[in-house]
Amino acid sequence: xxxFGSYALLLAFAFAVYAIAGGIAAIVTRRPLLIKSARNAxxxxxxxxxxxxxxxxxxxxxxxxxxxxVAAHSNHNLAPYYKFSALWSGQEGSLLFWSFLLSIYVxxxxxxxxxxxxxxxPYVGVVMAGVQIFFLTMNNFIASPxxxxxxxxxxxxxxxxxxxxxxxxxPLLQYPEMAIHPPTLYSGYTGFTIPFAFALAALxxxxxxxxxxxxTRRWTMIAWAFQSAGILLGxxxxxxxxxWGGYWGWDPVENASLMxxxxxxxFLHSVIMQEKRGMMRVWNVWLVFLTFxxxxxxxxxxxxxxxxxxxxxxxxxxxxxxxxxxxxxILVCVAAYFKNRDYLRSDNQLDSMLSRESSxxxxxxILLVACIAVLAGTLFPxxxxxxxxxxxxxxxxxxNRVNIPIAMFLLFLTGVGPLLAWRKxxxxxxxxxFGMPLIGGCIAAAIAVAMGLRxxxxxxxxxxxxxxxxxxxxxxxxxxxxxxxxxGSNLLSSASQLTMRNTRRYGGYVVHxxxxxxxxxxxxxxxxxxxxxxxxxxxxxxxxPYTLHLQNFDSDQKPNYSxxxxxxxxxxxxxxxxxxxxxxxxxxxxxxxxxxxxxxxxLREDLYVVYAGTNPDTNLPVIHAYLNPLVKWIWLxxxxxxxxxxxxxxxxxxxxxxxxxxxxxxxxxxxGGPQPARASYSARSKLPENHD
Amino acid sequence: xxxxxxxxxxxxxxxxxxxxKTDRAKSLGTQLMCMCGCGQILxxxxxxxxxxxxxxxxxLDAHVEKGEADNLIIQDxxxxxxxxxxSSPPSTGFNSxxxxxxxxxxxxxxxxxxxxxxxxxxxxIARLASASSAPxxxxxxxxxxxxxxxxxxxxxxxxxxxxx
Numbered sequence: 001x002x003x004f005g006s007y008a009l010l011l012a013f014a015f016a017v018y019a020i021a022g023g024i025a026a027i028v029t030r031r032p033l034l035i036k037s038a039r040n041a042x043x044x045x046x047x048x049x050x051x052x053x054x055x056x057x058x059x060x061x062x063x064x065x066x067x068x069x070v071a072a073h074s075n076h077n078l079a080p081y082y083k084f085s086a087l088w089s090g091q092e093g094s095l096l097f098w099s100f101l102l103s104i105y106v107x108x109x110x111x112x113x114x115x116x117x118x119x120x121x122p123y124v125g126v127v128m129a130g131v132q133i134f135f136l137t138m139n140n141f142i143a144s145p146x147x148x149x150x151x152x153x154x155x156x157x158x159x160x161x162x163x164x165x166x167x168x169x170x171p172l173l174q175y176p177e178m179a180i181h182p183p184t185l186y187s188g189y190t191g192f193t194i195p196f197a198f199a200l201a202a203l204x205x206x207x208x209x210x211x212x213x214x215x216t217r218r219w220t221m222i223a224w225a226f227q228s229a230g231i232l233l234g235x236x237x238x239x240x241x242x243x244w245g246g247y248w249g250w251d252p253v254e255n256a257s258l259m260x261x262x263x264x265x266x267f268l269h270s271v272i273m274q275e276k277r278g279m280m281r282v283w284n285v286w287l288v289f290l291t292f293x294x295x296x297x298x299x300x301x302x303x304x305x306x307x308x309x310x311x312x313x314x315x316x317x318x319x320x321x322x323x324x325x326x327x328x329x330i331l332v333c334v335a336a337y338f339k340n341r342d343y344l345r346s347d348n349q350l351d352s353m354l355s356r357e358s359s360x361x362x363x364x365x366i367l368l369v370a371c372i373a374v375l376a377g378t379l380f381p382x383x384x385x386x387x388x389x390x391x392x393x394x395x396x397x398x399x400n401r402v403n404i405p406i407a408m409f410l411l412f413l414t415g416v417g418p419l420l421a422w423r424k425x426x427x428x429x430x431x432x433x434f435g436m437p438l439i440g441g442c443i444a445a446a447i448a449v450a451m452g453l454r455x456x457x458x459x460x461x462x463x464x465x466x467x468x469x470x471x472x473x474x475x476x477x478x479x480x481x482x483x484x485x486x487x488g489s490n491l492l493s494s495a496s497q498l499t500m501r502n503t504r505r506y507g508g509y510v511v512h513x514x515x516x517x518x519x520x521x522x523x524x525x526x527x528x529x530x531x532x533x534x535x536x537x538x539x540x541x542x543x544x545p546y547t548l549h550l551q552n553f554d555s556d557q558k559p560n561y562s563x564x565x566x567x568x569x570x571x572x573x574x575x576x577x578x579x580x581x582x583x584x585x586x587x588x589x590x591x592x593x594x595x596x597x598x599x600x601x602x603l604r605e606d607l608y609v610v611y612a613g614t615n616p617d618t619n620l621p622v623i624h625a626y627l628n629p630l631v632k633w634i635w636l637x638x639x640x641x642x643x644x645x646x647x648x649x650x651x652x653x654x655x656x657x658x659x660x661x662x663x664x665x666x667x668x669x670x671x672g673g674p675q676p677a678r679a680s681y682s683a684r685s686k687l688p689e690n691h692d
Numbered sequence: 693x694x695x696x697x698x699x700x701x702x703x704x705x706x707x708x709x710x711x712x713k714t715d716r717a718k719s720l721g722t723q724l725m726c727m728c729g730c731g732q733i734l735x736x737x738x739x740x741x742x743x744x745x746x747x748x749x750x751x752l753d754a755h756v757e758k759g760e761a762d763n764l765i766i767q768d769x770x771x772x773x774x775x776x777x778x779s780s781p782p783s784t785g786f787n788s789x790x791x792x793x794x795x796x797x798x799x800x801x802x803x804x805x806x807x808x809x810x811x812x813x814x815x816x817i818a819r820l821a822s823a824s825s826a827p828x829x830x831x832x833x834x835x836x837x838x839x840x841x842x843x844x845x846x847x848x849x850x851x852x853x854x855x856x
Contacts, residue, residue: 244736251731358809365801373794380781380790392787393725395733395779402794595738612738624738 005055006146009096012048013136015041016129023126027205035122042110042125045132046103053100056093056145060086065163069093069145075166075589077560078174085179086169091303091318092145094182099135101183102190106132109194109219120212123201131193134325143318168560168589177237185230185257189295191223192260195267196292199285203336206343213274213284218649220288224268225645227261232638243595243610245530245626247634250399252307255378256298259371263291266367269360276422277357281344282337283364289333294371296326307378354425359417366410373402404457408464411519414512415468418475437474441467461523465516472509479506500653507648514644517637524605524630532612534620535566544627546607547571548580553621561585563596566611566621570600582611582623603636605629717756721749724769725779733779 022038025031056069060083065071073086073093088097106128113121139145149161172178195216202212234254239247248254267287273279300322301307337344377394385391419425419433445463453459476495483494499506531543535550542548549569556563565583569576580598587594600607608626615622721735728744730737734752737745748769755765769777781787 242738244732244738246736249732249736361805361809365798365805369794369798369801372797376790376793376797380787380793384781384787384790388786390774390776392775392781393731393777393779394781394790395725395731397722397733398780398790401780402791406794406798610738 005052005059006140006144008048008052008055009136009139009144009146012045012052012099013133013140015044015048016133016136019045019129020126020133023122023129026122027126032118035118038122038125039110039114042106042129045129045136046107046110049096049099049103049132049136052139053087053096056096057084057087060084063166065166066148066160067145068147068149071149071163071166073166073169075168075560077589078166078169079560081176081179082169082174085173085182088182088186089169089173089178090145092139092143092147094186095135095138095143095318096145097183098186098190099132099139101186102132102135102193105191105194105219109197113215117211117215120198120201120205120207120215123205123207124197127197127200128193131197134321138318138321142321165589168587170590171561171585171587171592171594172241174560174587174594175237175241177233177240181230181233181237184226184233188223188225188227188230188257189260189299191219191226192264192288192291192295194219194223195288199288200333200336203285203340203343206340210274210278213271216288217271220264220268220271221645221649224261224264225642225649227257227264228645229638229642231257231261232635232641236635239631240597240599241595243597243612243624245528245608245610245624245628246525247631250377250396252378253298253302255374255399256294256302259298259374260291260294262367262371262374263287263294266364266371267291269367270364273357273360279357280360282341285337285344286333287364289329293326293329293333294375296322296329300326301378307382354420354427354430356417356420356422356425359413359420363410363413363417366406366413370403370406370410373406374399377402407519408457408460411461411464411468411516414515415464415471418509418512419471433471433474437467437470440470441465455526458523458526461519465520468516469513472513475509476506497653499647500650503650503652504648507644507646507650510644510647511641512644514637514640514642517633517640519637521630521633521635521637524628524633527629528626530624530626532622532624534615534618535623536620541623541625543607543625544605545572546625546627548609548623548625550623560589561587564611566623568598568609568623570607580607580609582609584611584613601632603630603632606631714753714756716762717749717753720756720762720765721752723766723779724748724752724777727773727777 019038019041022034022041026034026038059067059070060074061080063070063074063076069090069092070086073089074083078086086093088094109128110121110125113124149163150158151161153159198212198216198219201207231254234257235247238244238249267284270280270287271284274281274284300319303319303322377399380394381391415437416434419430421429441463444466445459448459448462453462476498477491479498480491480494483489483497484491487494487497489497529544531541533539533541535541537550537552539550540547541550547570549571551567551569553564553566556565563583563585565581568580568582570578570580578600580600582598583596585594585596586592595610595612598609606626606628608628610624610626612622612624614620718735722733724734726732726734726737726742726745727748728737728742730742732738734745734748752765752769755768760768766778775782775787781790783791
């Protein structure tokens with residue numbers, strides 16, 4: 001099976017080379033048969049990658065410890081579901097998994113647009129195959145997951161050596177979320193290849209109009225949704241597993257995932273300007289290029305060891321391959337741009353500073369500045385070392401200080417943008433739309449200050465959060481009211497009709513609301529408390545309104561690990577409210593330990609208890625308790641963001657045409673008889689202004 | 693089985709002992725990095741068997757107990773571990789550039805956006821002016837501008853109603 005997987009990947013590489021060569025020939029000769037042949041080669045590449053991936057999974061499930069990768073990341077006692085997730089737990093497997101996810105996107109694109117857009121698709125096929133070739137080069141020749149243990153036998157003949165058992169999976173990865181976080185995040189990274197391929201293809205082929213934008217919008221949103229969910233799942237994993245009481249540490253790997261998300265978000269907004277007004281063509285193409293480049297850059301940074309990261313595959317010798325690929329991508333993009341830049345000339349101009357267009361410009365500016373701030377912080381240690389010869393640290397205090405004001409401005413624009421009309425907004429309209437939400441936000445902030453809130457940014461976040469929420473509600477209300485007046489249905493049903501008639505716009509509002517919840521949740525960090533104590537049975541620790549009574553410790557032995565667990569009875573206001581069981585595990589196969597944090601989560605706060613270790617001086621267990629307010633809002637917000645994106649992906653429902661009586665007019669009397677009511681068709685509703 | 697439990701016990705070595713006795717120590721701890729290479733803030737490092745965070749936190753508590761000034765304590769750590777121990781770049785010298793990059797990027801971006809908006813508006817005005825500069829009557833010029841506005845409105849309506 002190892003040979004099967006290896007050959008499948010080699011064949012995939014060969015077919016990918018053909019897909020490029022055939023695609024270029026098809027572009028030059030415009031022969032339909034060549035176009036079809038190159039496309040079929042693209043299909044073959046994908047199927048072969050799936051076969052290679054399937055064979056590696058098979059090797060994991062059959063405990064084939066002659067395979068170096070399987071032996072390094074699995075063992076006999078590993079739970080079956082983790083044998084699946086072990087696929088992407090190391091360098092080689094994660095690169096194959098990257099190829100696998102990319103192949104799903106490529107197959108879907110080739111299949112969806114087979115026989116369509118003959119001027120564009122050969123270019124798209126060539127670009128996608130180009131990206132696939134890079135990853136297949138890694139899979140086949142640089143970091144193959146199909147390497148075997150071999151030894152020289154009699155006569156110098158090499159034979160396979162099967163180890164009795166593997167080293168096991170990293171304990172930090174033996175957690176259910178690790179089974180879904182990497183696939184989700186990688187689906188985001190790989191998904192951005194599709195808009196990149198279309199943008200580059202449209203530029204190379206001088207494909208007319210905004211069609212490529214229409215074709216890729218949904219693909220971009222899918223990638224963005226995966227990236228968003230992946231980032232939040234990673235944050236949740238860090239929170240629930242690492243036991244340091246936080247969810248975001250500004251680690252280079254985290255930053256690497258955030259940067260393309262920021263530029264992808266900017267693209268999703270500015271692309272609306274190109275669709276509606278034919279503006280920002282150059283900018284949008286470069287935003288797509290930049291998003292893809294940042295996906296590669298982030299991977300280069302974290303896999304080359306250029307920056308310190310807690311992630312396991314941080315230091316390896318494959319980083320320079322990614323740097324080379326990134327350089328190639330930059331060269332191709334720059335060359336394509338300079339060759340065909342006249343094709344990107346914009347149609348329309350800007351009429352007013354107070355317009356939706358200008359709000360999108362500022363939105364893009366802020367998102368790009370955030371991206372630059374994160375990139376600068378991530379790369380600065382390398383720069384400092386190059387210039388001064390000594391590395392410095394750029395940790396969370398820097399990122400928090402720089403990014404919090406940026407985030408507040410972004411939140412402000414989230415509320416303001418949708419209230420501005422295309423082209424020009426009158427001051428009266430601004431007052432009318434802004435008045436109530438702004439007053440609502442100020443009242444909320446004033447109440448919070450009266451109740452003792454003194455943190456400036458938390459107060460500002462609350463004010464802006466309420467402001468944005470009210471603007472979103474007002475938008476739904478205005479639209480629903482019009483539909484309700486026309487159809488007689490209730491407001492809720494009208495709001496549902498409204499949403500389904502323009503899913504992109506109202507799904508976008510749902511996403512904005514989800515982001516508000518995420519921001520509010522993050523602002524809770526300002527009130528985090530923690531306490532640490534050496535505790536024995538009968539010890540008591542107080543934190544916030546909770547009192548923790550440590551009852552006892554017990555231990556357990558499982559096939560894959562041994563564990564030690566504390567049993568803690570938690571009181572609130574003198575009443576027992578729950579039992580918590582923080583646990584430590586030891587995995588003998590790889591001689592590593594892990595924490596199982598006990599978390600009691602409510603909308604108000606999380607009580608987060610870690611069994612941190614044993615004090616060698618007192619020989620007593622150390623319990624570390626954290627009280628983290630509003631954390632649940634972040635996860636809830638994340639779910640709403642994903643649901644909003646799914647909603648925006650649903651095609652619009654057509655406006656229903658209904659018969660309605662037209663008023664009788666004196667100008668058109670029917671001769672010779674009574675005047676009948678005339679039937680006319682009218683749209684069921686007229687939506688309020690400013691809609692997308 | 694015994695070996696496993698011995699290993700488990702050895703793995704449960706403390707992360708920090710008697711550390712962070714005061715809020716001041718906690719606050720100072722956030723200005724320092726753990727030097728084990730984990731890239732975490734000193735007070736947040738919870739790596740099992742971390743050889744750095746425990747002793748560093750003890751050292752920090754000792755400084756605080758002596759009543760030393762904050763900046764002296766931080767300087768002590770810098771002398772011992774180098775600038776890398778600071779959790780954010782110093783605000784002086786070459787490393788202060790890190791603090792300026794986001795602000796400079798914002799100022800540059802803002803300038804570009806403003807110039808761009810002005811340029812677009814000027815081009816728009818010039819286009820309208822050239823459309824109306826032909827030697828025609830005021831009424832004709834007005835109707836030309838109306839026509840441009842109508843064409844734009846039509847285009848806009850087309851885009852707004854397009855199924856995306």
